[in-house]
């Protein structure tokens with residue numbers, strides 16, 4: 209798949225996917241609120257400042273093995289008496305001259321010792337003297353003070369998202385609390401008079417609101433607070449009130465439905481009355497009527513707004529490919545580059561007209577190399593395939609899919625962050 213634009217094959221008036229992604233990233237401004245949280249509350253939060261080590265790591269020379277610490281110069285055919293026992297948690301002791309120390313993984317190396325021999329390479333004779341099989345190199349199995357990190361070194365940069373390893377790193381340095389950026393509050397609005405809540409009875413023509421459930425989950429996944437404004441009736445007044453509240457209470461507004469061209473689509477005029485549209489329409493299938501807008505004076509001074517198409521898979525794709533990089537930057541992180549690699553199609557299919565198609569596929573690894581198969585029906589209203597898919601096969605506009613040919617594959621797992 210190319211990232212070059214390919215504007216000549218995309219329907220005029222629609223932005224190329226990569227152009228739209230670039231605009232989303234360029235339009236996003238990081239939040240500036242900072243709070244201090246306990247390390248136990250910091251998982252998946254974004255660091256507000258560079259974190260420097262205040263300690264050397266490891267703090268002292270220590271043993272990498274359960275075994276025996278010794279002075280190499282004293283090791284001879286007659287072996288060494290075991291003169292000391294050093295469990296983990298012991299202080300830094302001194303190795304008596306002419307003796308070795310029984311030592312355990314992580315225990316401080318006694319002063320004077322210059323190597324550790326793992327216990328598997330050691331025999332103890334009847335008098336309790338330790339003999340070593342084979343050679344021992346100076347410094348063997350010793351973890352040196354500061355070998356990983358010196359005091360003052362950068363542990364994690366501002367903007368790092370704290371995953372489990374980062375939390376563990378900070379804990380290992382004794383960090384008990386961290387300064388993090390405030391969470392983004394995202395107002396969610398569904399529009400459509402046909403929409404009803406899951407858990408209620410469906411009358412003919414009614415549709416369960418799956419987009420709000422999906423987007424709540426996606427927001428939680430990306431670490432946002434959700435302000436759920438529910439389903440708003442397709443009237444100018446109701447939409448106006450909901451968007452005005454969202455503007456005042458949230459850092460970002462995400463709405464779904466009503467952004468296409470029908471006269472029942474009232475969302476765009478309301479957005480234009482309260483603010484404006486930065487762009488509308490992207491050359492992707494599904495997801496074409498995606499819009500970036502704002503409520504207020506401008507994109508940078510007002511509350512940004514992402515309008516997603518009503519069709520559920522179009523909404524999902526719009527969020528994953530265009531909404532998420534915007535949120536990542538707004539959260540103070542780097543926008544993750546789109547991960548894609550070539551995968552052979554296990555099917556042939558007519559190509560999409562005038563837009564790139566993002567086919568929902570599963571990968572079959574049974575032949576060793578992956579082969580992509582359609583995960584199910586590809587209608588933008590069909591959530592079944594989206595729920596089964598491992599990723600998207602990206603087909604350039606106006607190109608047929610030919611079985612055995614390779615196309616760009618974007619794993620969905622990359623959007624979990």
Ligand SMILES: Nc1nc2c(c(=O)[nH]1)N[C@H]1C(S)=C(S)[C@@H](COP(=O)(O)OP(=O)(O)OC[C@H]3O[C@@H](n4cnc5c(N)ncnc54)[C@H](O)[C@@H]3O)O[C@H]1N2
Pocket residue numbers: 398399400402403415416417418419420464465466467468469470473494495496497516517518519520522588589
């Ligand atoms: N004449 C045209 N019609 C359509 C075009 C077009 O260019 N010309 N574009 C089509 C495309 S592509 C899409 S995508 C949809 C998007 O339309 P809207 O964003 O205006 O969405 P709605 O019309 O409100 O709804 C479309 C579809 O999705 C269902 N929906 C809406 N919200 C939800 C929700 N929260 N949960 C579940 N399902 C939802 C709704 O019932 C409709 O079936 O427009 C095409 N039409």
Ligand code: MOO
Pocket residue numbers: 492493494495496497517519521522588589
């Ligand atoms: O862009 Mo729409 O999603 O094709 O149905």
